[in-house]
Amino acid sequence: MTDFTPNEMMTIAASRALTSKDVCFVGIGAPSAACNVARLTHAPDITLIYESGTIGTAPDVLPLSIGDGELCETAVSTVAVPEMFRYWLQGGRISIGFLGAAQIDKFGNINTTVIGDYHKPKVRLPGGGGAPEIATSCGEIYITLKQAQRSMVEKIDFFTSFGHGEGGDHRQRLGITTKGPALLITDLAIWKPDPVTREFTVVSLHPGVTRDMVQETCGWTVKFADNLEETPAPTELEITTLRDLQERTRRAHEGGKAA
Amino acid sequence: MSKVMPLVEAVRENLNDGDTVAFEGFTHLIPHAAGHEVIRQGFKDLTLIRMTPDIIYDQMIGMGLAQKVIFSYAGNPGVGLLRRMRDAIENGYPRAIETVEHSHAAMANAYEAGAAGLPLAVFRGYKGADLPKVNPDIKSITCPYTGEELATVPAHRPDVTFIHAQKANEKGDVLIEGIVGVQKEAALAARRVVVTVEEIVPDFKGLHPNLTILPHWTVTAISVVKGGAHPSYTHGYYARDNAAYLEWDKISGDRELFAQWMDENVLKATPEAFAERIKGL
Numbered sequence: 340m341t342d343f344t345p346n347e348m349m350t351i352a353a354s355r356a357l358t359s360k361d362v363c364f365v366g367i368g369a370p371s372a373a374c375n376v377a378r379l380t381h382a383p384d385i386t387l388i389y390e391s392g393t394i395g396t397a398p399d400v401l402p403l404s405i406g407d408g409e410l411c412e413t414a415v416s417t418v419a420v421p422e423m424f425r426y427w428l429q430g431g432r433i434s435i436g437f438l439g440a441a442q443i444d445k446f447g448n449i450n451t452t453v454i455g456d457y458h459k460p461k462v463r464l465p466g467g468g469g470a471p472e473i474a475t476s477c478g479e480i481y482i483t484l485k486q487a488q489r490s491m492v493e494k495i496d497f498f499t500s501f502g503h504g505e506g507g508d509h510r511q512r513l514g515i516t517t518k519g520p521a522l523l524i525t526d527l528a529i530w531k532p533d534p535v536t537r538e539f540t541v542v543s544l545h546p547g548v549t550r551d552m553v554q555e556t557c558g559w560t561v562k563f564a565d566n567l568e569e570t571p572a573p574t575e576l577e578i579t580t581l582r583d584l585q586e587r588t589r590r591a592h593e594g595g596k597a598a
Numbered sequence: 599m600s601k602v603m604p605l606v607e608a609v610r611e612n613l614n615d616g617d618t619v620a621f622e623g624f625t626h627l628i629p630h631a632a633g634h635e636v637i638r639q640g641f642k643d644l645t646l647i648r649m650t651p652d653i654i655y656d657q658m659i660g661m662g663l664a665q666k667v668i669f670s671y672a673g674n675p676g677v678g679l680l681r682r683m684r685d686a687i688e689n690g691y692p693r694a695i696e697t698v699e700h701s702h703a704a705m706a707n708a709y710e711a712g713a714a715g716l717p718l719a720v721f722r723g724y725k726g727a728d729l730p731k732v733n734p735d736i737k738s739i740t741c742p743y744t745g746e747e748l749a750t751v752p753a754h755r756p757d758v759t760f761i762h763a764q765k766a767n768e769k770g771d772v773l774i775e776g777i778v779g780v781q782k783e784a785a786l787a788a789r790r791v792v793v794t795v796e797e798i799v800p801d802f803k804g805l806h807p808n809l810t811i812l813p814h815w816t817v818t819a820i821s822v823v824k825g826g827a828h829p830s831y832t833h834g835y836y837a838r839d840n841a842a843y844l845e846w847d848k849i850s851g852d853r854e855l856f857a858q859w860m861d862e863n864v865l866k867a868t869p870e871a872f873a874e875r876i877k878g879l
Contacts, residue, residue, distance in 0.1 A: 391625055391777050403838070404625045404675030404838070405625060406624050406779075407838055407840075408777075408837060408838060410777070411626075411777045411833065417778065419778050419780065420649070420778075420779050425703075425707070425710075425721070428703070429721060429723075458732070460687065460688060462684075462688075463672070463679070463688055464679065465671050465672050465679060466669070466671050466699055467701050468670055468671035468702050469671075469701065469702040471727040472721075472722075472724075475722075475726065498726060498727055499727065499729075504726055509726075592840045592841070592844070
């Protein structure tokens with residue numbers, strides 16, 4: 340078995356959740372890496388959509404931003420931004436929204452707006468961008484983030500995008516018809532919402548990870564599934580694909596004028 | 599009268615202190631040269647509209663030109679935070695700014711409504727999100743046919759919209775290709791439209807007929823600025839200077855370093871400097 344880092348395990352575990360049938364709205368960062376590893380391994384026909392309007396894109400390196408030129412050059416079609424949000428996202432044509440998060444709670448509600456009070460923030464984060472509508476218009480939501488006490492919290496400071504709210508049928512009560520957060524993949528574990536309470540529950544621990552490690556890096560009391568599984572370690576193909584992609588990306592982004 | 603003029607004149611004739619102004623370009627074709635000219639001419643109390651404020655508004659806010667920013671993602675895309683904008687919001691430096699925050703969907707819809715001559719945009723959005731609690735401009739409306747509650751925001755109607763494009767022809771028609779973003783909507787929503795272009799060609803014969811996005815009579819002024827989008831990119835001309843975006847994180851993190859950088863690269867520079875900056879990209 341190859342050595343791998345927790346971050347690599349996170350990206351690869353996330354990539355495995357995607358299939359060739361999916362139409363996926365891709366967030367920048369870890370989601371983008373996972374989606375492209377999926378495309379380069381087991382899901383060659385996956386449709387990747389970035390909010391810059393590029394539909395069915397297949398970049399050779401990971402974009403630094405959601406609008407890098409290569410996304411357009413390799414896309415099936417590129418549409419205007421209002422069309423992207425109106426016809427494609429709001430129109431219900433996207434099966435999976437893949438988001439990262441600065442802060443998340445156990446019901447998959449996400450904060451990327453502020454730490455502290457909105458009007459007098461301790462830290463002003465970038466904000467939601469496309470996330471508020473991605474979270475409610477995509478068929479379901481996958482989330483990926485690195486575990487830490489400060490990012491997995493009992494109560495988030497601001498609802499940038501709505502997950503399962505207070506849990507249970509909160510989405511339905513607001514008239515939201517999509518499934519919402521269905522999968523949380525961290526550097527330590529795979530989590531799925533409880534079918535009734537909608538609280539994220541650990542269903543699989545990555546190789547070498549203990550229950551204590553998951554709890555120590557999470558701000559709420561963690562629930563574990565009865566039949567807890569172990570995530571299969573990355574295969575040679577998966578790890579090579581990811582590392583090659585990251586190496587190509589590193590060279591491309593550092594290049595700038597010197598290239 | 600020709601619409602083609604030096605950028606210095608195009609900015610001076612079309613922008614006023616206190617104006618509401620949009621600079622659009624979704625990662626691609628961001629009108630940096632126009633932004634720098636606005637900074638050099640030292641306008642005051644501007645209301646800035648932009649989906650992703652990024653470096654161009656970080657610079658204007660850091661130089662104290664803005665009194666209000668209407669936006670949906672205040673980040674340096676793929677890199678992190680906007681440090682000058684944060685300093686203004688968190689510490690009121692160099693001046694306090696008012697912020698009006700939306701989602702991307704709301705901003706895109708608001709431009710489209712402005713272009714369509716409507717007072718408001720209607721869309722399915724903001725459900726369960728906290729932004730409507732902190733932005734009084736976000737309201738809801740009930741569909742008279744189905745009873746569904748939908749989100750509504752006021753249309754964007756900028757006094758001026760600045761965009762960058764690949765080329766114009768001698769008549770002043772403007773062509774954009776690649777990631778087209780929200781520029782057509784932002785331009786048609788505005789009272790005046792200033793476009794910087796990489797080049798002016800005699801005509802558009804032989805090009806794909808759908809590429810012309812703005813007929814000459816919708817454009818107020820056109821200025822040729824080679825490299826005018828740098829460090830953003832112009833599809834077919836030069837690539838995004840990703841290294842410059844990464845470097846901005848360091849420059850903008852320090853007030854003095856920022857002031858020094860702006861002095862050297864903006865205040866003491868001219869629009870012609872952009873042609874140098876894209877060499878090798």
